[in-house]
Amino acid sequence: MYKIVTKKFLNPTVVQMEIESPLVAKKAKPGQFIILRVDADGERIPLTVAGTDPERGTTKIIFQVVGTSTEKLKHKEQGEFIADFVGPLGVATHTEGIKRVCIVGGGVGCAIAMPVAQEFHKLGAEVTSIIGFRNKDLLILEDEFKACSDRLEVMTDDGSYGRHGNVTVPLKEMLEEDPNRFDLIITIGPLIMMKFVVLAAKPFGVPVTVSMNPIMIDGTGMCGGCRLSLIQDGKRVMKFACVDGPDFNGYEVDFDEAMSRSRQYFDFERHSHEDTCNLFKKEVA
C-alpha cells in the first residue's frame, strides 16, 4: 500500500498528488513514468512522473480525470492509500548537448512537460515554453513554467486567457523569425497536438521529440499493448513505448495509427466511467 501524502486540485478535473514511494523518488528522472493501481480490482494505469522529493521519499503525479481509474483516484484523500505504485519505468528524456530547447505542452500534458522544462533550466539550457489549454479554467502550472522558462507563451483555444490560438501559432512565428533558434523541440500533450507540432516544425528541420502515452498494462515489456509504429527509412518498425520510450523521434511516429489504437477500448471506458461516476454520486447522496 502506498500513502497519498498530499493532494491538490490544479483545476476542477486535474489533480496533483504526492505518493509515498522512496525507491521511485530516489530514481525517477524527467520523462519517466510510473504505473499505479487504485484498488484491488483496479486497472494498472501509467502516469508520467511530475516530480520527486527523494528526501521525503515522495513522487509527484498529476492526472486528469478521464475514466474509471482516474475518477476513483480523484476520490482518494490525503492520508489514504492506493494499492500499487511501481517505477520508474521507461527511458528518461535525453538532455545531453541541448543548449536551446522549446517545450510545447498541451492540457494535462503540461504536467509532464514541466519537470522536463525544469531539468533543462537546471542544466543551464535556454528554455522556451509554449503551453496550451482549451480555456482559462483549465490552465495549470503557469507559475511553475514561468519560473523555469526564459520565455513563456500561454495559449488558449478560445482566447479566454493568454493568446488566442493553438500552440503551433507562436512556434511557427519563432521558427520563421529564426529557424535555428532551437536545438530541439519537445512536445507533450494530446496525440493530435503533437502531430501538428511535428508538421509545424518540419519545414524548418528542427528535431522534435514526442512523448507517447499509449494503452499499457504491465509497463515492463511483457504485454505489447503499448506498441507503436515508427517509419524509419521508409520501413515500418515496431517499438514498445514502455521500454523503448516513452520519448520518440516525432518525425518517425505513425500518429494516425497511434490515434486509432488509443481509442481501442473507448466504448468500454466511457460506460465504465459513467458507472463509476454514478456510484460516487450514490455514495454522496
Add this chain to the structure above:
Amino acid sequence: MPNMSTKKHVMPTQDPEVRACNFLEVATGYTLEDAVSEAERCLHCPTKPCVSGCPVHINIPEFIEHVKKQEFEEAYKVISESSSLPAVCGRVCPQESQCECYCIRGKGSMPKKDANGQIVKDENGKPVMEKSEGVAIGRLERFVADYHNANNKEKPVKPAPNGHKVAIIGSGPSGLTCAGDLAKLGFKVTVFEALHVAGGVLVYGIPEFRLPKAIVQKEVDNLKALDVDIETNVVIGKTLTVDELFEEGYEAVYIGSGAGLPKFMNIPGEGLKGVLSANEFLTRINLMKAYKGDVDTPVNHSKRVAVVGGGNVAMDAARSARRLGGDVTIIYRRTKDELPARAEEVEHAMEEGIKFAFLTNPTQINGDENGNVKSITCIKMELGEPDASGRRRPVEVPNSNFDIEVDEVIMSLGTSPNPLIKSTTAGLDTQKWGGIIADEETGLTSREHVYAGGDAVTGAATVILAMGAGKKAAAAIAKDLLGE
C-alpha cells in the same frame, strides 16, 4: 497383481459445452479410487525410464508405490524432494513428451478388451490390437499434490538461518523454486516481482481453467511460511539494479525474469484495432481478471477470433476467447502433428469447438474504415524439406490466398528477451538474440555470484524446465556461499 488395462484412467472433466462458457478448471481430477487403480498400472520396472525423462528427476516409481498403498502424504514427500510445485506441474507439464512417453506400459500394443474383459476379435477371428498408454504420471502427481493441499495440517518447519542473503528476480516457476530450495537451507531470501502479485506466468499467463490461481497462491504462501520475503512492484533494472542488490548486502542474485516482448509477424495491418499479442490478451484476462466482468480492466468479447500460433499460449488464448463467447480459429503454418502445445490442451481445445486452420499462414490483416479488424488474409502452406529444428519447413503454395472474416487477431508467436536487466547490468553477457548466457549445470552467468535460469536464459520454454534451472541454481548458490 498389476492393473493390466492398456489405457489410462480417463481424467474426469467438465462437459465441453458447459466449460466453454466458464473459467472453472476443466479437468476435475482423479478420485481416490481412480488414483489407486491407475497407480496399480505401474510395473516397477528396474530401469525406471520415466525418471530420466523428468527434468527434475522425481522418483516416480517410489511415489506411485505409495499411492498404491494409499500413503498419499508419503507420496507427496517423495515428489517434494525433487519438485517445489507439484500441484502446478501435475497440471501444466507436457508429460507426454517427458516422463510418460518413456513408460514401458506405453510400448507396443495389446489385444483390445470389451467391457466384460473379453478380447475383441475382428471378422477373421484375430484379436483387435490397440496402442498401449503409459501410466498417467502427471494425473497421479496432481492427485497427490491436491490431496496434500486439502488434508495437510502441518506447517512447514522454518530452518535455522545460516546468515546469508540471496535476491531472486522474478516470482515465476523458476524464481519460486530457487527461493524455496534456498530457504529450506536457511538462506534469507527476498523475491522481487515487477507486477503487483507473485506467480509470474503462472498468474498472468496460464488461465484459471487450466491452473486455478488459488493453487499458485498456496505455493506462494508456503514460501512465505519459510520466511521468504516477496517484494511486489519492484522492477529490477529500473527500481533497483543488480549492482544495488549487492550493495544492499545480498551475496548472490538469481535472475528468473522470464520471457519478454511479444513477437509479431511484421505483416501489414498489425496496427489495427483488434490485433493484440497473446500476452496482452491473457494478461487482461488472468492477471487483471477481466473475465469476471466486474473489474476495471477491459477485454474484447469478439465474435470471430483468429489466434496465430500453435503453442500452449496459443491454446490458452484460443480457449479464453472461446469462453468470452467467440467463434475461434487457430491458424498454424504446419500440421496437427507439429503443434508444440501439450496434447491434452489441443484435445480440450478441439472438444470445446475451436477450429484449426492447419498449413495456413497469415499474410496481412485487413481493416474497416474505422481501423477495426475485419478479416485476415492467409496463404496455404505445404511441408517441404526438414529445417534446422528437424521439422519439415512449411512453404507457401502459390496463389492460394484466401480471407477469413474475423474481428480480433491474437498473435501467439513467442517472445524475445526483456532488455531491462541486460541493459542495466554491466558485464552480464547475453546471446545475440538477447537471452542471458548461463552455465547449464549451475546457472552461473558471466558475472560473479549472478545466476540465471528459465525463459530469461532459454527463451520461451516450459514451467518444469524453468523449475529445473531454479533448482540447479539454488544448489550452486548454496555451494558458492557456504563453500561446501
